[in-house]
Structures are given as structure tokens and as C-alpha cells.
Amino acid sequence: MSAAPRPRPSAATLVRAGRPVPSSRSGRYLLSQDQWAAFAERLDSDPLHLSGLWSDGAEIHALLLESADAPLIASVAVERQRFLALSPMRASAILPERIVRDLWGIEAMAARDLRPWLDHGAWGLTAPLAARPGPASWPPEPPDFLWDEADDAAGAFQLPIGPVQTLTIGPAQFRLTLVGERIRRLEPLLGAAHRGIALALRGLQPDQAIRLVARIDATASVAHQLAFARAVEAASGVQPGRATEALRRAMGALERMAIDLHHLARLWSLRGHRAAAARAGSLRGMLLPAAEAAFGDRLMMRSLAPGGWSVAPDKAGLATMAATLDKVEAGLDPLPDDLPGQDRLLSIERDLVLCRSGCDPLRTVPEFGQEEERPGARAEEHSGQPVADQEGLGMAEAAQGQVWHWVRLENGVVSAWHAVDPNLACVAALASEAVGLDRDGLALLCARFGVSVSGADQ
Amino acid sequence: MNESDAAPGRRLEVLHLQAGGCGGCALEFALVALPGLGLVETEHPRHADLLVVSGAPGREMMRAVRAAWTAMAEPKYLVALGDCAIEGGRFRGTYAVEGGLEGRLPVALAIPGSPPAPDAIRDALGALVRAIEAGATLSDEPFRRTAEAEAAPTPAPGAVPTSAPTPVPTPVPTLAPLALLPAAPRHRLSGDGSSDS
Incomplete structure (x- = not known):
């Protein structure tokens, strides 16, 4: 009897066999073409989660998650504007590969879809x-939607x-293939809300860039700012203080609560729970003024900065936050249990606790208030040693899921950047979940998912 | 909203079109109680009296905005909600976003802000509804932005934000009847959708 075959190395092991990138503080490995091919093949049966795929022009990067907070980046050089696709093994790579082709003209070989x-x-x-x-042809060709003989x-x-x-859900196109009134296939097509943020960020200092990052998606503005700030901090080795970190977490929780309430309001209104x-x-109308009082504006788009704050939180505003949160908690109580969207209600309850503890730094963090008094400290650190090339990765939780930002800084300005937004995966999930529904069911599904096209398109 | 909300008599129907941008204006617009203003939401351009556009319309989306506007029956009113819809905001001049509605379509009401607060939106829309109901003297004066909007910084094409953010003014536009610009009947859309006045 022959010996049992040796177990295949895991995909993560195959990634770590690549060359570690020294400028990256985020665990990035540069794979050779052969190593990439072996890694791609291994993905078909390995549970390693593929969260995002993007390019910086010279290389393709894949964000992999061994667990929710253990990221790993696999990179491969782009040769002749091509790389080996991951979509045959992972459906989650289909949309990122299409985006890489649209933005960079880099094609994924053997991709499942390159429209x-x-x-x-x-x-x-x-x-x-x-x-x-490259040049564009005019007039633009109409989009190409799937149709096969089985549909006929x-x-x-x-x-x-x-x-x-x-x-x-925003400016999106859907092409429904219907039999009777039931959906046989849903093909979403996004792009109408694309603003070219990746290009606009190039050459900006992180403090300027974060103001634009705040405008990627209003339903995850704090999450995007936080993930970006953390990526920049990882790249430049800056650690924010404990009070800052506590308050930032509170801001994230506050935003998630407001957005969850927004989605619940839409879902319930569609279902007739007026x-x-x-x-x-x-x-939500109570939370936003509280956010304005504490953090400067209702959607909290202006106060965060890498390493600290661009506008320090208002202590008087923070002091009234607890009362507002109490009112919101009391307002949630009389809601009936049979409403849809219980998952969002649960996360609101969790975020209430997070927000309450984070907004109380006077009690939890003794040194609160001291760091704001030396705003120049971080600038000195920056100007002291401008390092040529640094990379960092940062994550924050939005109401829709994890937001990841990857950034490369050269001489203190952004030279390459990508954000992995959960809404893109939500759009793909929408397509598979919609099968068998009718149009009203699709409207409900959209409300339940709470997809934001702004986040998916950027 | 559905029809049962409506008081006897016809309410003006509003089509809200999120044309792009970050979606902040849409979030704030969702907090405005439209029935209280004598408005009811619709999904169909052909039913709509008011077209509320929020967000920076991309080059592609501008065609959709024009198509929706052209499909609406007259009299019809176009509302640009937020700086992005008015002139493109922070995204103006990128390869994907040329600018806003200003100068392209006959905007009856511009609500500046990034995003404007629900109170500002409510007051501005209320003023518009009252002016429409009063049969305001509609003129073909060129589109005017409110004084508050003029005061706000307008980024040059291709500009990126360079300074710390300015605090959002959430002004209530003072709506003179003169600022109302109907599409009918002189403001026909020419082939490319622009007003040919």
C-alpha cells in the first residue's frame, strides 16, 4: 500500500513562499509568475478568503484574510499588461478583475468575465x-448583457x-432576465457613480487626501477615513494616542448606528411598517446633531486625520453624547420583535455600548485632553525623516462590513492607493440572491442589503 | 410614500435621482418629511413635477439626468441638491465628472451645502412649493445661485482640496420668484440636452 499523499501546502503558505516586500509593513509578498500560478490553483480548495484585488500599474495585489484581522497581501508583477486571473477559482475576483481592466488596461488571463x-x-x-x-472610441458601445439559448x-x-x-440604491443599472414576473438572472452594472478618486488622491499629502477619502461613501465616511488613517499610520509608523483611538472607535460606532437606522427606515417603510x-x-435624526456637536459635522466628514485630528472633538459635545445615546436606546425599546432587519437592530445595540464607552474618555483614558495641546508633534515626526517609499494597510468596520485601505507613500505623498469596499461584494451577492424573486422582492432585497453604489464605484 | 398619504387634491410628485457623488445629500434628503411639504415621491419621470438631483453626475450619468428631465411633462422644475449637483463639488474636473447641472440644464432651485442639512432642504423645497402653488411669475432670467452659494469656495476644474475643510454653511436659500426657471414653454431642450435660450 502506497504512502498517503503529502498534504498540499495551504494557499497562505504558498504566498509566504514569495519574497517579503521590505517597504511594506502590512505583510506583503511578491510572488514569481510560477508561485502566483501555484497560489491561484491552490485557491480552488483552500478556504483562504480573497477580499480584494487591485493593481498599482506594475503589480497586481490580492488582499487575503486568514481571519477577520489577519491580512496578507500576495502580489505578482504585471507582464505585458497581463496577469493570471483568480476568477476561475474565486467568483469574488470577477468584479475586481473587470475594474482592473477598466482602470489600468491590464487584462486577467483566463478570466471568467472581462466585460x-x-x-x-x-x-x-x-x-x-x-x-x-488610451483613446476612447465614440460613440460608446452599449453594454453587453448575457443572453443564452436556455433563456430563449x-x-x-x-x-x-x-x-x-x-x-x-443609487445610480446603478440592473438588467433583469425574467420568466413571467420571476427573476431568472440579475445582472448589475455599475460605474455611473465612479469619480476617479484613485487618480485624484495621487500626489496628495495624507492630511489632504483624507478629506477626499471622506467623500467616497457617505454611508461609510468614518470607516473609510479610519481605514485610510490607519493605513497611513501603519506606513509611517505613527501611533495615535489611546484617547484618540477610543474616540475614533466611538465615531465608527456612531456612524454604523446612524446608517443601520437609515437602512431599517427604508426597509420598514417598504414593508409597510410606517x-x-x-x-x-x-x-437617526437625533444621532446626527449629536455627531455634529461632538465631531464638527453631521456626517463626521471633517474631523479625522492620520495620526490624530484635523479638528479636535468638542468636549462639551462629547459630554452630551451619553444623554443622546440613552434617548436612542429608549426609542429602540418599544419596537416590535417581528420586524425584519433584526440583525441590524442587534448591531445597533452593540454599537450603542461601543459608542458610549468610547465617548467617555475622560473616565477611561486619563491622559485625554493632553494630546490635543501639541498639534505640531506629528508634523515634526513627518518632516524629520521623509522616507522614500512606505506602504501600509488599514481596516475599519462600516455598517456594510470591513473597509480596507492600502496606501503607498513616496516622499510623504500618496503614490498608490486602493480601497476594498464591502459594497462591491454586496452587489455581486445581490445578483445571486435575486434569482426567483419578483420586482417587489428585488426592491426589498436591495433595502435589506443596503448597498451603496458610491462605495462600490469610488 | 404612497397615494393614501396625499391630502385631497393633487400633490406635486418628486423624483429623487441620486446621480453619483458620495450619497451624503441623499442621506440628508431621506430625513425630510415630504408629505408635510405637500410633496409625494414617485419613481417615474413621467409622473414627476419636480426632479431633485443629488450628487455629482458623472459624464455618463448626465445623459441619464437629461433623459429623465426630457421625459417629464411640463410644467416641471429641476432642483440641484448640494454643491456636487450644482457644480460638481470636489469631484469636478476629473475624467469621470465634468461638473454639475449648472449651465447645462435649467435649474429652478439650487440648495447649496455639502451636504445641506435637512432643515435647509425642507425650507428651500417648501419655498419652491409655495411659489409654484402661488403661480409665481416665472421668468427666463438665467439661473442664479443664492448669495450663500456664491460665498462658498468653488474649486477650479481639476483642483483637489488643499486646505482643511471649511465648515458647512447650511443656509436657507432665499427663493425669489425670479429664481424660478420653468422649462416650459420656451426652454426647450436642444439635441444635446442643453437649454437653447
Whole structure:
């Protein structure tokens, strides 16, 4: 009897066999083409989570999660504008590969789908992030949606939705393939809300860049700012103080609560629970002024900065936060248990606790108030030793899930950047969950998912 | 919202079109109780009296905004909600976003802010509704931004934010009847969707 075959190395082991990138403080490994091919093949049966895939022009990077807070980046050099696709093994790579092609003109070999996703021919150029963008053809070609013989045989027909009637998730297009009124296939097509943020960030100092990062997605503004700030801090080795960290976590929780309430209000209003929807709306209406009093503005887009604050939180505003949170908690109590969206209610309850403890740094962190008095400290650290090339990775929780930012700083300015936003995966999930529903069911599904096109498109 | 909310008599129907941007204006707009203003939401351009556009419309999305606007029956009113919808905001001049509605479509009401607070939106829309109901003298004066909007910094094309953020003014635009600009009947849209006045 032959010996049992040796167990195959895990995908993470294959990644770590690559060359560690010294400038990266985030566990990035540069794989050779052969190593990448072995890693790609291994992904078909390895549980390693593929969270994002992007390019910086010279290399392709894949963000892998061994667990929720153990990231690992695998990179491979782009050769002749091509790299070996991961989508045959992982469906979650399909949309990122389409985006890489639209933004950089870099094609994934053997990809499952390479139709345009962001670029619908209206930009006046192709591959806008590439060193030499290409020309665009005019007029733009209409988007190409799937249709096969089985659809014919089933007597299906197609119905376009959006970008004007968008089931209120934002500027998206849906192509429904319907049999009768049931959805046989849903193909989303995004890109209408793309703003070219990756290009706009290039060459900006982190303190300036974070103001634009705050505008990626209003439903995850704090999460994006935090993830970006943490990525920059990881790259430059700056540690924020404990009070700052506690307050930032509170801001994240405050934002998640407000957004969860927003989604609940929409979901309940669609399901006909008018009173509950109005209550969710009014509770959010209480949170936002409290956010303004403590952190400067209602959507908290202005106060965060890498390493600290651009505008320090207002102590008087923070002091009134507890009372507001009590009111919100009391307002959640009389809601009936049979409402949909219980998962969001649970996370609101969790975030209430987080926010309450984080907003009370006077008690929990004795040195609170001291760090704001030396705002120049961090600037000195920066100007002291501008290091040539540093990379960092940062994560923050949004209402939709984890937001990851990867940033490369050269001489103190952003030279390459990518954000992995959970909404892109939500859009893909929407397509698979919608099968078998009718149009009203799809509207409910959109409300339940709470997808934000702004976050997915950037 | 559905029709049962409506008081007897016809309410003005509003189509809210999020044309891009970060979605902040849409979040604030969701807190405005439209029935209290005599408005009811619709999904269909052909039913709509008011088209509320929020967010920076991308080059592609601008075509969709024009299509929606063209599909609306007259009389119709266009509301630009927030700085991005008005002139492109922070995204103006990128390869994906050219600018806002200003100068492209006949905007009846511009609500500046990034994003404007719900109170500001409510007051501005309320003033518009009252002006429409009173049969305001509609003129073909060119689109005017409110004094508050003029005071706000306007980034140059291609500019990126360079300074610390300015505090958001959440002004209530003073809506003179003159600022109302109907599409009907002189402001026909030409082939490329621009007003050919």
C-alpha cells in the first residue's frame, strides 16, 4: 500500500513562499509568475478568503484574510499588461478583475468575465490610471448583457432598470432576465457613480487626501477615513494616542448606528411598517446633531486625520453624547420583535455600548485632553525623516462590513492607493440572491442589503 | 410614500435621482418629511413635477439626468441638491465628472451645502412649493445661485482640496420668484440636452 499523499501546502503558505516586500509593513509578498500560478490553483480548495484585488500599474495585489484581522497581501508583477486571473477559482475576483481592466488596461488571463464594469465609454479616454491612458472610441458601445439559448427556451425576456429608477440604491443599472414576473438572472452594472478618486488622491499629502477619502461613501465616511488613517499610520509608523483611538472607535460606532437606522427606515417603510420606519428616521435624526456637536459635522466628514485630528472633538459635545445615546436606546425599546432587519437592530445595540464607552474618555483614558495641546508633534515626526517609499494597510468596520485601505507613500505623498469596499461584494451577492424573486422582492432585497453604489464605484 | 398619504387634491410628485457623488445629500434628503411639504415621491419621470438631483453626475450619468428631465411633462422644475449637483463639488474636473447641472440644464432651485442639512432642504423645497402653488411669475432670467452659494469656495476644474475643510454653511436659500426657471414653454431642450435660450 502506497504512502498517503503529502498534504498540499495551504494557499497562505504558498504566498509566504514569495519574497517579503521590505517597504511594506502590512505583510506583503511578491510572488514569481510560477508561485502566483501555484497560489491561484491552490485557491480552488483552500478556504483562504480573497477580499480584494487591485493593481498599482506594475503589480497586481490580492488582499487575503486568514481571519477577520489577519491580512496578507500576495502580489505578482504585471507582464505585458497581463496577469493570471483568480476568477476561475474565486467568483469574488470577477468584479475586481473587470475594474482592473477598466482602470489600468491590464487584462486577467483566463478570466471568467472581462466585460467593462466601470468604463461605459463616457470618460473620453480608457485606462485612466495607467501611465499612458488610451483613446476612447465614440460613440460608446452599449453594454453587453448575457443572453443564452436556455433563456430563449424558457421564454424569458429582459427588462432594464436604472440608472434613473434604481430601487433607491443609487445610480446603478440592473438588467433583469425574467420568466413571467420571476427573476431568472440579475445582472448589475455599475460605474455611473465612479469619480476617479484613485487618480485624484495621487500626489496628495495624507492630511489632504483624507478629506477626499471622506467623500467616497457617505454611508461609510468614518470607516473609510479610519481605514485610510490607519493605513497611513501603519506606513509611517505613527501611533495615535489611546484617547484618540477610543474616540475614533466611538465615531465608527456612531456612524454604523446612524446608517443601520437609515437602512431599517427604508426597509420598514417598504414593508409597510410606517410607524417603525418613522421612529428609525427620528432616532437617526437625533444621532446626527449629536455627531455634529461632538465631531464638527453631521456626517463626521471633517474631523479625522492620520495620526490624530484635523479638528479636535468638542468636549462639551462629547459630554452630551451619553444623554443622546440613552434617548436612542429608549426609542429602540418599544419596537416590535417581528420586524425584519433584526440583525441590524442587534448591531445597533452593540454599537450603542461601543459608542458610549468610547465617548467617555475622560473616565477611561486619563491622559485625554493632553494630546490635543501639541498639534505640531506629528508634523515634526513627518518632516524629520521623509522616507522614500512606505506602504501600509488599514481596516475599519462600516455598517456594510470591513473597509480596507492600502496606501503607498513616496516622499510623504500618496503614490498608490486602493480601497476594498464591502459594497462591491454586496452587489455581486445581490445578483445571486435575486434569482426567483419578483420586482417587489428585488426592491426589498436591495433595502435589506443596503448597498451603496458610491462605495462600490469610488 | 404612497397615494393614501396625499391630502385631497393633487400633490406635486418628486423624483429623487441620486446621480453619483458620495450619497451624503441623499442621506440628508431621506430625513425630510415630504408629505408635510405637500410633496409625494414617485419613481417615474413621467409622473414627476419636480426632479431633485443629488450628487455629482458623472459624464455618463448626465445623459441619464437629461433623459429623465426630457421625459417629464411640463410644467416641471429641476432642483440641484448640494454643491456636487450644482457644480460638481470636489469631484469636478476629473475624467469621470465634468461638473454639475449648472449651465447645462435649467435649474429652478439650487440648495447649496455639502451636504445641506435637512432643515435647509425642507425650507428651500417648501419655498419652491409655495411659489409654484402661488403661480409665481416665472421668468427666463438665467439661473442664479443664492448669495450663500456664491460665498462658498468653488474649486477650479481639476483642483483637489488643499486646505482643511471649511465648515458647512447650511443656509436657507432665499427663493425669489425670479429664481424660478420653468422649462416650459420656451426652454426647450436642444439635441444635446442643453437649454437653447
